[in-house]
Amino acid sequence: MMATASEARRRLAFVEQFYYPEGWGGAELPRDLTVHLARAGFDVEVICGSDQYAPVDGDPGPNPAEAGVRVRRVGLALGGDIRRHKLLRQLLFYAGLALRLLLRAPPDLFVTQTNPPLAVPLVALAAAVWRRPYLIIAMDIYPEVLVAHGAVGRDSPLARVLTGLFGWAYRSATRVVALGPVMGGRLGLKGVASDRLVEISNWSTGAPGLVRGESSALAREWGLVGKFVLVYSGNLGIGHEFDTLLQGFAQALRRNPDLRLVIIGKGSRLEEVRRLSVSLQLGDAVQFAGFVPAARLPESLGLADLAVVTLRPGFEGLIVPSKLLGYLARGVPVLYVGPDSDVARLVTRFECGYAVANGDAAGVCDSVLDARSDLAALAAKGEAGRVGYEARLSRALGVARYTETIRDCLTDDARRSGT
Numbered sequence: 001m002m003a004t005a006s007e008a009r010r011r012l013a014f015v016e017q018f019y020y021p022e023g024w025g026g027a028e029l030p031r032d033l034t035v036h037l038a039r040a041g042f043d044v045e046v047i048c049g050s051d052q053y054a055p056v057d058g059d060p061g062p063n064p065a066e067a068g069v070r071v072r073r074v075g076l077a078l079g080g081d082i083r084r085h086k087l088l089r090q091l092l093f094y095a096g097l098a099l100r101l102l103l104r105a106p107p108d109l110f111v112t113q114t115n116p117p118l119a120v121p122l123v124a125l126a127a128a129v130w131r132r133p134y135l136i137i138a139m140d141i142y143p144e145v146l147v148a149h150g151a152v153g154r155d156s157p158l159a160r161v162l163t164g165l166f167g168w169a170y171r172s173a174t175r176v177v178a179l180g181p182v183m184g185g186r187l188g189l190k191g192v193a194s195d196r197l198v199e200i201s202n203w204s205t206g207a208p209g210l211v212r213g214e215s216s217a218l219a220r221e222w223g224l225v226g227k228f229v230l231v232y233s234g235n236l237g238i239g240h241e242f243d244t245l246l247q248g249f250a251q252a253l254r255r256n257p258d259l260r261l262v263i264i265g266k267g268s269r270l271e272e273v274r275r276l277s278v279s280l281q282l283g284d285a286v287q288f289a290g291f292v293p294a295a296r297l298p299e300s301l302g303l304a305d306l307a308v309v310t311l312r313p314g315f316e317g318l319i320v321p322s323k324l325l326g327y328l329a330r331g332v333p334v335l336y337v338g339p340d341s342d343v344a345r346l347v348t349r350f351e352c353g354y355a356v357a358n359g360d361a362a363g364v365c366d367s368v369l370d371a372r373s374d375l376a377a378l379a380a381k382g383e384a385g386r387v388g389y390e391a392r393l394s395r396a397l398g399v400a401r402y403t404e405t406i407r408d409c410l411t412d413d414a415r416r417s418g419t
Contacts, residue, residue, distance in 0.1 A: 012042050013106075014046045015046075015112040017115050047097060098122055101122060141183070142166050174413065175197075202398070203325050205294065218299045218302075228256070235266070236270045238268055240310045244361050248367075250280045259285065306353070306368065309337070324336075329390075333354075352384050
């Protein structure tokens with residue numbers, strides 16, 4: 001649906017540290033959304049950082065500027081590993097963001113994702129100063145993520161300060177987007193009123209479809225043709241758990257040496273996972289690769305007979321790994337390892353794979369061997385996931401829901417101001 005004549009003049013400022021030409025799904029989601037909004041007639045400006053979290057080799061895909069999105073990069077590009085001087089990088093981004101938000105003419109609506117975390121209260125402050133509405137897209141929930149990780153003590157003075165700061169920002173928002181019902185419950189506990197809470201799932205990113213078997217250059221290059229392959233594709237971050245997966249895979253491997261596990265991506269836990277693989281003596285049964293260009297996702301995900309999602313205990317409702325949507329959209333059956341969460345509920349609801357609790361390595365082993373033993377039943381699980389995704393979680397549904405939510409934010413603001 002196109003914007004009305006009045007909407008076409010509405011200016012949206014979208015805040016997200018990592019944006020095009022980023023190569024990971026979490027950055028492609030805001031690209032998809034902002035491009036859709038620009039094409040719908042809104043005036044869209046993206047305020048993002050200068051560093052790249054996961055640059056990819058090859059074509060990064062269409063430039064959002066071609067759709068009319070104006071990209072404003074703030075801070076200094078320090079180059080090198082994004083994990084080095086992380087605090088300095090974020091401080092530079094916050095400083096540049098504050099200048100953009102407070103010293104320039106305001107938009108009609110601020111929209112912020114939760115990366116980096118303090119962007120949320122900064123946007124809330126700017127919205128209060130300028131008396132403008134704002135929308136929070138809760139890709140993760142702070143400071144609860146930091147507490148669950150152990151980076152901030154649960155009862156520490158810092159936790160209390162951050163809880164108050166973020167609680168104010170969330171409660172004051174015109175709308176807050178939750179990625180699923182479990183996350184919505186967490187946001188309700190932060191004081192977000194039910195009439196301001198909107199549930200919108202993430203969606204699949206990258207080129208659609210799958211390239212399978214001998215048709216896949218990656219399968220031939222990596223020696224995977226004829227193997228039963230598990231694929232973990234995406235960020236290896238603080239909210240993901242790998243001990244149960246690797247322990248269970250090691251057990252299954254002893255019973256079926258033709259199994260392979262391919263881990264595609266980067267993140268703060270990558271080296272830890274490498275070390276664990278070595279300690280379990282998994283050898284070349286586990287392979288590691290960096291992010292692939294979005295155009296090659298049909299090949300990389302096409303390697304998967306079974307695709308993996310993991311979550312650490314305590315992170316349920318705080319994050320919802322978007323890699324799940326890429327698997328579902330392409331009809332790849334899922335092995336989920338983690339607590340009861342939005343992911344677990346989707347896997348159960350769509351009957352698209354296996355859900356195993358943290359610590360249940362034997363359950364991982366049994367699930368992998370069960371999947372391997374009946375490929376027809378496994379394919380049926382993948383197809384059930386694809387059907388569920390198309391009916392309830394597709395990109396078209398997601399961006400339409402965002403457009404409706406943004407219009408609601410603008411309408412609420414007009415009513416309050418009497419215009």
